[in-house]
Each structure stands twice: as C-alpha cells, then as structure tokens.
Amino acid sequence: MLHFADLLQYSDVFFSGLLTTVELTVLTTILGIAVGTSCASIRQYGNKTSQRVVSIYVELIRNTPFIVQLFFIFFGLPALGVRLSPWEASMIALTINLGAYSTEIIRAGLASISKGQIEAAKVLGLTFRQTLTRVIFIPAFEKIYPALVSQCIIVMLGSAVISQISVEDLTYAANLVQSRNFRAFESYLVTAALYLGLSILLRFAFNSIGKRLFVYREAP
Amino acid sequence: MIEFSNYDILRNLLFATQWTILLSLAAFIGGSSVALTLTALRLTRNKVVHSLIRGYVELFQGTPLLMQMFLCFFGLSMLGYEISAWGAAILSLTFFTSAFLVEIWRGCIDTLPKGQWEASRCLGMSFLQILRYIILPQAIRVAVAPTVGFSVQVIKGTALASVIGFVELTKVGTMLNNATFEPFKVFTLVAIIYFLLCYPLSLYSKVLEKKFNGSR
C-alpha cells in the first residue's frame, strides 16, 4: 500500500530541492534564451563564417544527450584545467543546451519577418541593432512563442539529470528521501507531481509574459 | 589496475553502443505502437477518450523522463513487481515516446484541411474508407519528417537508462571514466558516438521536410 504520510517529515528536503530546481530553471531559461537569441541573429543575419560556427554548436548539442554534455563539462573539462562546482557545471550545461535548441526555434521566427519590415526600418534611418531590437524581435518571438515555451519546459524537466553530479535539486531530494525511508514509489510519485506542477507553472508564467509582450494581438 | 589502451576504450564503447541501438529500437517500436493505438482511438472523436489521451500526454510530457524511469524501476519493484533495468527502461521510454508521437501525429492529421473529410463523406465513403484512402496517405507523408526527427530524442533518451544501471553507451562511459581517469577522452568519444548515431537521422529528417515542403 502507499504511504504518503511517511513523506511529510521530509517536506523540508523536498522544498529545498524544489527551490534549487526553480532557481536553476529561472536562471538558465533567461540565459539560454539570451544565447539562443544572439546565435539565431548571427545564424540569420551574420557572415558565412559565424553562421557556420553557430550551426556546428547547434548540431553538436542537438545530437548528443544532455547527460553526456553534463558529464563532459563536469568531469571532462577539469582535464583542461577548468574546474567547476556541480552547480556551475549544471548551469552552464543547461544554458548551452537550451541555447542550442532555442537558436533553431528563434531563427525560424526571424526568418518569418518579411524583408519589407527590415527595409522600412532602414529607410527610417534605424541602425541594424535598433531594427533587431525594436522592429524584428517582438513579432519574431510571437511567431514561435509556443515552441519556445515547450522547449524551456523540456529543458527544465531534463534538469533532473543534474542530481547525478550531486546538485541537490528536486530529483536529488527524491533519491535522498527514498534512501532513508525506502518508500521509493511514493517519493518519486510526489516528485513527479511536483515537476508536473512546475511545468504548468512555467507555462503559466510564460503565457502571462506573452500577454504583455504581444499585447497587439489581443487589442480590441 | 587494468591498463586500458585507446583501442580497449573504443572497443568497449562500441560494444555498448549495440545496447543503445537495441534499446532505442525497442523504445521506438513500443512507443509508436502505443501512439498508433492512441491516434486511432482519438479519431473516434469520443470526448472522454480525447481528454484521457490529453491527460496521458500532459502527464508524460510534463514530468522528467528520469523520474518516469525511477518510478518504473524502483517504484514497481517496491510495489512487489520485479522488473529489470532493461524492462524498466523500455517501459518508461515507451511511455515517453508514445506521448510525444501521439502529439506529433495529431498535429499532422489536424493540418489536413477539413474539406478532405467533407468531400469524402459527400462521395459516400465510410469512416474507415476515408481514413484508409484519403486521410492516412496524406497524413503519413506529413508525419515522416517529424517522426524521424523525434527518433533522435529517443536515442538521446536512452542515455538516462544508465542512471538506473542499464549498461549502455553512457553507462560504459562512466565505468571507463572510473577505471581510466581520463574523463575528457572518454566522454568526448561517447559524445562522438552519439553524434554519429543521431546526426544522420537529424539530417535525413531535414531532407524529408524540405522534400515535402517542396512538393506541396
């Protein structure tokens, strides 16, 4: 039989794990989208060489498992003299991962902006940087927003793996609790539910940001 | 301590790659069978069935694959069902794969214009006939590229089976790392092998997508 009551005494363990996961998610979502936006702009508007560099980055990340990327950064990089704490390694790995996926997504958004919009900005005297930030980004993001949100959720869920390098996140908490009270099923079930709640919360947060960003879609 | 030459490392990794491939195939076959069944059920347009499938998708897309594996492996055995790491990996990857495929395929069927159903009905075709002759041939054409693309996610997903102790590429990578203390070399090789497995599929998916978009 299931005994969820046994988990109550560990609620602070779960809570601190949840906090770590939320913290990392917020940070890496912001950083990852920033990386993705920069790389997508280079990929769409940059010169041949920089386009190629971005493509290689994107393909390398998209075609290898996140856990291997994490192990490479955490265990592999010290061999090159780069020593990172588990938390730092996780943050970097998650950012790089989301950065690559969002590059592909955001680039599709940039590609959907008509040449006329860019020309209109040009003949009004805007610099290219101004054109990007003022004219192109918002409509481009609107086009791909749902895909971007889904990807951020996928990366958040993927972060469960960082427990494997001893970051004390939500999954780490679940492992800890089940090793103490041997209620594996209950412990993982509660954790899964917490992750599900996080996904819903993240989607909700994105949607409210989207409502503000894309207010022109809802205007009367 | 046993000395590992580069050849030994590579040989061990390649041997483990077989298990990664096998697990990927099993998960993909299992996942697409379940997804196919669910897609068929969806076509009945029963409200209850729809919301059940919706819930299934939300559940498995809204929780970490790793957690699903833990539940299948540690959880089931705690409940008294003995299951091997291999079984737990296949089971959880099947859930995971099917939840994504059923969504992908739903999208493919939904992109077909409503007029296709209406026109066929006007020609006096039955539901199954419409499906067999009109909808599926078109939907499959649309679905191939994203399905191939998703198979890359399945291969990468199998790496998590290492966490519950299934000995595949990533697991052997961590074992070799512990034995050789050459993490940079070992994980670079592991990453290269995954890349060689996944990149051709990614590329093929892109080619298919272009071909389809071109012919439309």
Add this chain to the structure above:
Amino acid sequence: MALVNLDQVHKYYGDLHVLKGIDLKINKGEVVSVIGRSGSGKSTLLRCMNGLEQYQEGGIVVDGKEVTTEDIQVRQLAMSVGMIFQNFNLFPHMTVGENIMLAPTIVLKKPKYEAERIARAMLEKVGLGEKFDSYPEKLSGGQQQRVAIARALAMNPKVLLCDEITSALDPELVGEVLKVLEQLAKEGMTLILVTHEMNFARDVGNRVVFMHQGKVWEEGDSNTLLSNPQTDELKQFIGAVL
C-alpha cells in the same frame, strides 16, 4: 543643382542588366510619375535612389549627398528621403502613434513629447487623428497606407519615394490615399512615384518618366506625354492600362 540627380546609372543583377544608363534630374517641388511595364526597372530605379539597391556604375546624388548602400549613408539619407511601400510595412507590434514616433525618437533623438506632437500633427494631416492608439492590423489598407505616409513625413523628408503605394489596395480605398498625396503635392513636397494610376499622373503630376527595358524611353510634361506619346512602346503601354 537639382534635388535628385542621376548620372548614367547602371545596375546589374548578376548577368542581367536592369538599369542601362539612367540620367534624371528632379527639382524641388516636382511630382514625377515613373511608369512602365513590370520588369522595366522602375521599382529598382526608385530603390536605388535611397540605397536599398546597389548600383554598379554612374552616380546618384540626393540633396547634395551621394547615395550608396553603406548602412551609414542610408541612415543619413533617411533624413532627406522618405519611402512608402506597396505593402505599407507598418510595424505590427506598435500602435499607430508608436510607429510614427519611433524614428524621430531613436534616430533624430527628439524628446518624447516633441515626437508625439509631430506624430499627432502628421496623423491629423492624413486625416487619422483619432487612430493614434490603434494597432495597424485593426485599420483598413487605405488607413494603413496613410499612416505609413504620416510615418515618413514625421522625419521631415525633402523628397518622398512612393513604390506602387496603391497597388495592394482595394479599388475603393485608392482614392483616400491619392487625396493625401495630392495635398502633399500642393504643399510643395517633392514626390517620385512608381505608379499605375494614369489619371493621378496626369492631373497631379508635373512630369512622367516612361521606363522600358531598363532605359528612360520617353519623358516629359505629364499632360503632353500621356495625350501625345511619341514611341510605339508608350502608345502600347497607355493603350493597355487605360
């Protein structure tokens, strides 16, 4: 010196010779209609005048500044040359007011209240004073094009380039846009239009330039040229559009 000077301008797309030595002088206050079949190079010519297209030989000088496609040049040119497009190209995520205020605030660095004053004045001018806070997609095509004109005017240009600005409009909406142009012409604005509106070219325009196969085939006073075409090509063209 004329406001717009084109001197033996040649343009190639790869092997394709699109503009074959164009000479043109346009004075301040003139309303010049550029007509011709599609593919005759008329839009390309217009787009060369503000640096949107590169030309390979010859020279273009507008308001004393040489035109190149260098970003910096194009931006400096933006102060003297306004452009209006066939597809309006309003920025969808900004209100009408924000569309008009954007360039005055971030290019001309005017304070916000000043930019808003200009924007409201320009909107009044095109008869859309009450649409300041609307989003472009809530407006009709004709209204959107009038906003685009207001947006260009807010930069206080010396010359306005109009690239088939009524071609994407429903017929019943063409009139309201042409009326705005007519008003601008009366106020002495220099207008260069690529257009299919022959009546407008004749009634409002001073001069017509007929382009054919990348050359200025015939040009002259609009009334004379349209009622008494000299070449067979122009005769055929007028016959086809009227």
